[in-house]
Amino acid sequence: MLIIDGKKVSSDLKTEMKVRVDAHRATTRKVPGLTVIIVGEDPASQVYVRNKAKSCVEVGMNSSVIEMPASTSQEVLLAKIHELNANSDVHGILVQQPLPKQIDEFAVTMAIDPAKDVDGFHPENLGKLVMGHLDRCFVSCTPYGILELLGRYNIETKGKHCVVVGRSNIVGKPMANLMLQKLEATNCTVTICHSATKNIPAYTRQADILIAAIGKARFITADMVKPGAVVIDVGINRIDDPSTKSGTRLVGDVDYEGISPIASAMTPVPGGVGPMTIAMLLKNTLQSFERVNGLL
Ligand code: GUN
Numbered sequence: 001m002l003i004i005d006g007k008k009v010s011s012d013l014k015t016e017m018k019v020r021v022d023a024h025r026a027t028t029r030k031v032p033g034l035t036v037i038i039v040g041e042d043p044a045s046q047v048y049v050r051n052k053a054k055s056c057v058e059v060g061m062n063s064s065v066i067e068m069p070a071s072t073s074q075e076v077l078l079a080k081i082h083e084l085n086a087n088s089d090v091h092g093i094l095v096q097q098p099l100p101k102q103i104d105e106f107a108v109t110m111a112i113d114p115a116k117d118v119d120g121f122h123p124e125n126l127g128k129l130v131m132g133h134l135d136r137c138f139v140s141c142t143p144y145g146i147l148e149l150l151g152r153y154n155i156e157t158k159g160k161h162c163v164v165v166g167r168s169n170i171v172g173k174p175m176a177n178l179m180l181q182k183l184e185a186t187n188c189t190v191t192i193c194h195s196a197t198k199n200i201p202a203y204t205r206q207a208d209i210l211i212a213a214i215g216k217a218r219f220i221t222a223d224m225v226k227p228g229a230v231v232i233d234v235g236i237n238r239i240d241d242p243s244t245k246s247g248t249r250l251v252g253d254v255d256y257e258g259i260s261p262i263a264s265a266m267t268p269v270p271g272g273v274g275p276m277t278i279a280m281l282l283k284n285t286l287q288s289f290e291r292v293n294g295l296l
Pocket of ligand 1: 095096
């Protein structure tokens with residue numbers, strides 16, 4: 001079984017990006033800049049935001065984190081986004097989700113300039129993705145990271161049956177649409193399963209490429225997987241484990257131990273899809289910078 005090492009690929013990508021950022025700094029005296037807004041104190045979000053900022057610095061980009069209180073009104077948040085839209089030093093804007101309930105996430109997504117929407121959440125970017133214009137849009141970071149992994153590991157995808165479990169706007173929907181495109185590392189027959197699907201195992205057992213983005217610990221078990229399948233695990237779930245120092249540990253949406261003897265290739269958790277998400281966020285920010293500076 002081939003272990004698809006997202007940690008290694010993301011590290012390689014960051015090294016490649018650092019070279020490009022350094023070259024741009026030398027020729028333009030400018031570097032890409034990412035601004036992340038976090039509203040409230042969700043601990044998981046704080047960890048993600050910290051990791052994003054740290055990774056920016058690693059590749060030589062500017063990073064700025066704006067922390068706003070949980071009581072922030074939608075009006076104040078939108079005003080901040082408009083200010084960042086107008087700031088030419090900011091090439092990427094990311095508003096960390098989830099947002100407090102007084103804020104309409106869709107209104108926030110719509111407020112971000114599509115040219116700075118490095119999350120790829122804006123309908124203009126998602127629409128271009130659906131139409132297959134990947135070179136003219138920002139692709140949502142997790143699906144984009146999975147595409148990069150499939151490509152770098154030369155996973156055969158053309159004509160294969162890809163089953164995506166999960167239909168979120170962030171992962172499931174863009175992922176399924178990507179796999180449908182007539183491009184490299186895509187060109188699949190695609191099935192999407194979700195919470196209302198009757199008999200999910202009947203579909204997953206037909207998958208040559210199975211992408212699990214459900215958000216439930218070890219939801220996909222060995223009996224749901226076709227021998228020889230490529231299994232991509234998007235889940236990050238914290239479960240109790242008294243044998244560890246913290247009393248908890250991270251597991252995916254896939255039962256890794258049960259499935260690894262029958263799969264042909266798998267992404268581990270941690271160290272699979274997770275590190276790729278941040279790498280692709282940096283890649284999108286670099287692309288935004290290169291686009292506005294005529295470097296593409
Ligand atoms: N929350 C969890 N994942 C993400 C992400 O990729 N982008 C944003 N903005 N919020 C998130």
